Amino acid sequence: MKITKEQITKSLKPVVNVAILVAVATASFKIGSVYQSSQKEEVKLTNPYAHAFSPEEISIAVNESNELIMIERATGKYIVYSDQIGNTIFGMYANRIHQEARNAGK
Numbered sequence: 270m271k272i273t274k275e276q277i278t279k280s281l282k283p284v285v286n287v288a289i290l291v292a293v294a295t296a297s298f299k300i301g302s303v304y305q306s307s308q309k310e311e312v313k314l315t316n317p318y319a320h321a322f323s324p325e326e327i328s329i330a331v332n333e334s335n336e337l338i339m340i341e342r343a344t345g346k347y348i349v350y351s352d353q354i355g356n357t358i359f360g361m362y363a364n365r366i367h368q369e370a371r372n373a374g375k
Contacts, residue, residue, distance in 0.1 A: 331355050 328340045337355030340347040 329358075331359060
């Protein structure tokens with residue numbers, strides 16, 4: 270039995286189509302995973318809550334609207350928090366000072 274070039278081409282065409290489909294699907298998956306990981310890294314870098322500041326790194330202020338402002342001393346960048354957070358932290362700070370003064374008097 271003689272195999273012709275057309276028979277070989279006809280039998281290999283579905284294999285080539287499947288190979289192309291698998292290659293495109295694999296490439297799409299890889300591109301998607303690289304994009305997703307780059308987005309996660311970008312979010313980590315821009316998250317202002319990702320770093321806990323020490324008292325030497327920041328200044329804290331409360332404005333006339335009772336909003337808490339944390340100012341990074343090195344760069345001058347700041348974050349403004351709502352008045353409820355400002356009041357809560359100010360109350361905690363005042364309570365700590367009151368407790369320290371009370372304990373020092375004993």
